[in-house]
Amino acid sequence: MKIRAAVVREINQLTIEDVTLDPPKDHEVLVRIHAAGVCHSDLHTYRGELRAQPPLVLGHEGAGVVEAVGSAVTRVKAGDRVLVNWVPSCNHCPTCLRGQPNLCERLSSTTLVALLPDGTTRLKTLDGVTLKHYLSAATMAEYAVIDEASAIPIAEDVPFEVGALIGCAIVTGAGAVINTAGAQPGSSAAVIGCGGVGLSAIMGCKLAGCNPIIAVDVFESKLEFARKLGATHTINAREVDAVEALRALTRLGPDYVFDSVGAAGTISQALKAVRPGGTATVMGMHALKSDVPIPAGPLIAQNKRLLGSFFGSAKPHVDLPRLVELYRAGRLPVDDLVTKRYGLDDLPQAFADMEAGAVARGVIVFPD
Ligand SMILES: [Zn+2]
Ligand SMILES: [Zn+2]
Structure with missing residues (x-):
């Protein structure tokens, strides 16, 4: 499918353009993104300062609605509201089994170099350049294909922008x-x-x-x-x-x-x-x-x-739902963190505001 996305083709070159997104494979999920947080890591990546190198689609904080699932997906179904967890741990390597899934041994060769957990990508520019998925997420786009381990269900009363921030800044x-x-x-x-x-x-x-x-x-x-x-x-x-x-x-x-x-x-x-x-x-x-x-x-x-x-030493599938519940109980005022909303095309301005200290947290919102 054709979607609009924030693309970094080369270091320091940001464009908002149409790209193609392939359907989810067996263990993957297609999510329609409703909100994506604007984080310093995205800016560092745009500048080539982190491990993930372009060409790629930016964004790792996000939340939206599951539109389609691969044949082997069991954790979520179409219609579920989810937040994106950018630590899709494998849950069978020794480090995961030791109780440190934030350091999952699979991450360094996949997620941290902007590939999906199976080591591939579903994104291409319209002129055929393969694009990677920043932190296995690539949420600064209308849709994202993510591994089911990256999808954490959230309740109806949790705003998408809140879910997006719980998945990175908050945790x-x-x-x-x-x-x-x-x-x-x-x-x-x-x-x-x-x-x-x-x-x-x-x-x-x-x-x-x-x-x-x-x-x-x-x-x-x-x-x-x-x-x-x-x-x-x-x-x-x-x-x-x-x-x-x-x-x-x-x-x-x-x-x-x-x-x-x-x-x-x-x-x-x-x-x-x-x-x-x-x-x-x-x-x-x-x-x-x-x-x-x-x-x-x-x-x-x-x-x-x-x-x-790293990632708040969190166990994503335990801690992210717990933080969501703390928000719902009024104990974690995540709404107060969102001080400005932008359209996808305004991403350069969102980066500038973040650097100027003008926002607590900016969020990209996508029209319904
Ligand atoms: Zn972040
Ligand atoms: Zn692991």
């Missing part, structure tokens, strides 16, 4: 707090960077009962979002030294620091800021391809822990 941010760090009620927490993932971590801190919850960013606009979503204090790192300001608020430093940026500077800042014996968790991806210097003194002599967190 990455809240999962880092709840699963990776295991933050305890009453513990102090700081979140560096208040984009979609950082704000989700703030929601996670609130859910975990952290106090105080301190947001750190260089944009006043983002600190305002952070206060709305549960931050009890905010620090503008452009105006003051964030590490000193965090110590002033928590005596020795917060029990937990979450770095949603993941750049060399913020990783080092997180490790310095956390109290002796505390835990710094990095879930941002800016420095994904770099070696970064770590202040070894605090790490060793102050017994600090530095943890990486």
Whole structure:
């Protein structure tokens, strides 16, 4: 079928164009996309900074309605509302069976290089160039073919844009707090960077009962979002030294620091800021391809822990439905994260707004 999609043919070349999408194979599902989140990973990929290289269709946060299923699909049926899980774990490799499906051994040769789990693609440009599916998802398109492991059913009352964000920003941010760090009620927490993932971590801190919850960013606009979503204090790192300001608020430093940026500077800042014996968790991806210097003194002599967190250390088929239920129970205000909606053609503007700190989270919506 012919669909409209956000295509990156070469690094730094984004076009919204018609492409062809082949029907789903046995274990796959055709989803009509209703909402797709605009995430920093899409921007990094457009710039060629992550493992997935063009030509590809962007988008990995999405939700919509199942239109058709392959002959062997058992988890969903046509008409089901689903969110897209970009960690379609195999559930039979040793890592999956050890209980870490976010690190499934199949991902590195398929999903993370923008192929479907069977190692192929269903997308082509009209002039015949094979396109890959970013994170086995390619949700910045009117329709997507995904593996059934990528489809998580959601209830009627869950808006598509909420489902889309739960599948990436929310699970990455809240999962880092709840699963990776295991933050305890009453513990102090700081979140560096208040984009979609950082704000989700703030929601996670609130859910975990952290106090105080301190947001750190260089944009006043983002600190305002952070206060709305549960931050009890905010620090503008452009105006003051964030590490000193965090110590002033928590005596020795917060029990937990979450770095949603993941750049060399913020990783080092997180490790310095956390109290002796505390835990710094990095879930941002800016420095994904770099070696970064770590202040070894605090790490060793102050017994600090530095943890990486990928996909919120989540088990997708357990944690994503759980986060959906927390949303439905009013405990996870995902709606408040969506501050701007765009048409697919406005994707360049959505990227620009994200970089300018003008949105908590932008979402591409598709007309019914
Ligand atoms: Zn994302
Ligand atoms: Zn696996």
